[in-house]
Amino acid sequence: IEDYINYYNNERIHSALDYLTPSEFAAAHNTLAAA
Numbered sequence: 001i002e003d004y005i006n007y008y009n010n011e012r013i014h015s016a017l018d019y020l021t022p023s024e025f026a027a028a029h030n031t032l033a034a035a
Contacts, residue, residue, distance in 0.1 A: 010023050017025040 011021055013019045013021055014025075020028070
């Protein structure tokens, strides 16, 4: 179960995040916030 949760939260693309993974979305958001 932990593997699936990790996959879902960190690796799976999400349509609500413009088809990015949560990690990619967070990195993009942090980059924009720092600018």
